[in-house]
Amino acid sequence: MERPKSVAGYFRSLSRDQRPALQTLRETIAAVVPEATEGITYSMPGFLLGGKGFVAYAAFKDHYSFFPMGTSAIEDYKEQLGEHLTGKGTISFRYGERLPATLIKKIVRTRLAEARAKEARRRRP
Secondary structure, eight states: OOOOSSHHHHHHHSOTTTHHHHHHHHHHHHHHOTTSEEEEETTEEEEEETTEEEEEEEEOSSEEEEEOSOHHHHHTTHHHHGGGEEETTEEEEETTSOOOHHHHHHHHHHHHHHHHHHHHHHHOO
8 A cells, every 4th residue: 555645545545344444443533532633644544633643543454453652541451452452552453343432532532641741741841
């Protein structure tokens, strides 16, 4: 797959089997953080806060992955993620598997708190 130029372009490149799963993940994330803008980050579709990568997701042949782009969001839910935690910063799901939307929302909220705290520390004199 070539590097996507837009989220819409990325979705157009997905197969019919991949698109619904990623659309559900996309909508789940957007529901938690409506102030984020969609865009391409690290060559993947995702959401940005203040112009910086916040979370991302991507389709692969046999699975799709969610990348919270922050360590505490994964550490806090490590046990609940179980076999879905497939790398240091990667949460993977199989196509056709029901997305654990409640858990994804918790992870996004934790990531949002982490990003806001980082921004607040940066603004301090």
